[in-house]
Amino acid sequence: MHFLLIFAATFIVVFALGFQSLTVNRGHYMLAFFNSFLISAANLAILKFVPESSGVLDYIAYMTGGPLGIVTSMWVFQKLLPRLERLSLQGTGK
Numbered sequence: 001m002h003f004l005l006i007f008a009a010t011f012i013v014v015f016a017l018g019f020q021s022l023t024v025n026r027g028h029y030m031l032a033f034f035n036s037f038l039i040s041a042a043n044l045a046i047l048k049f050v051p052e053s054s055g056v057l058d059y060i061a062y063m064t065g066g067p068l069g070i071v072t073s074m075w076v077f078q079k080l081l082p083r084l085e086r087l088s089l090q091g092t093g094k
Contacts, residue, residue: 003061010065013042018073
């Protein structure tokens, strides 16, 4: 069960970091601001769960959470991009 917590924390932090990079590069200030809280919370979870790791499953969970998190982040951002662009344009009068 502990390995699931490690996987989830790693997945979330890498997902959020990837999402943060994409939002910052496109100038989405509010998303970047609120996403920072998710990054912080997931990092705290990693700091709590990883030092208690005791087995191979924990290490596998840690190493697989990252790659799956970044790919999922990129996929989600691509799906949200049209909506984000519409929201950005609504505030500029274009």
